Amino acid sequence: MHYKRESSHTLWKSRRDSPFVNAADIKHITHALKMLKPGGRIVALCANGPRQNDVLKPLVTARGGxxxxxxxxxxxxxxxxxRCVLVAFTAPSH
Structure with a gap:
């Protein structure tokens, strides 16, 4: 994981090469989203499986990612x- 930290527990950007075992990539990416500042950006690799398509794809597409x-x-x-997917999206800016 690579990130730029401005203050504790909030990130402007995060690049993720998530672990894929037991859908850990889903937890890894959704956790990173909680740590982002409004308007922050995530770029990640994840598995291209049914769980990722059910959970992450709607999250990414809802944000125009x-x-x-x-x-x-x-x-x-x-x-x-x-099989992998490259995802990139921006956290809501509210």
């Missing part, structure tokens, strides 16, 4: 063929 499915072999050179 990016949900980009990556090719199945994107990370094959790293030893995995997990």
């Amino acid at each position: 990016l949900w980009e499915e990556l090719a199945a072999d994107t990370f094959r050179s790293a030893g995995t063929a997990v």
Whole structure:
């Protein structure tokens, strides 16, 4: 996880390479959203599975964000063929 901290427990931006085991990516990304300042930005990789599509995709699209499915072999050179999605969205600015 990489982030820029301005004050305790609030972030302007967060880049996430979430763990995928047991849908931990969902918890990882939703937790980051709670830590963002209004108008802050999240960019993350997550698995492209049914749970992620049910929970994260609506969250991302409701905020006008990016949900980009990556090719199945994107990370094959790293030893995995997990289907992944690149997500990017901005927290509400209220």
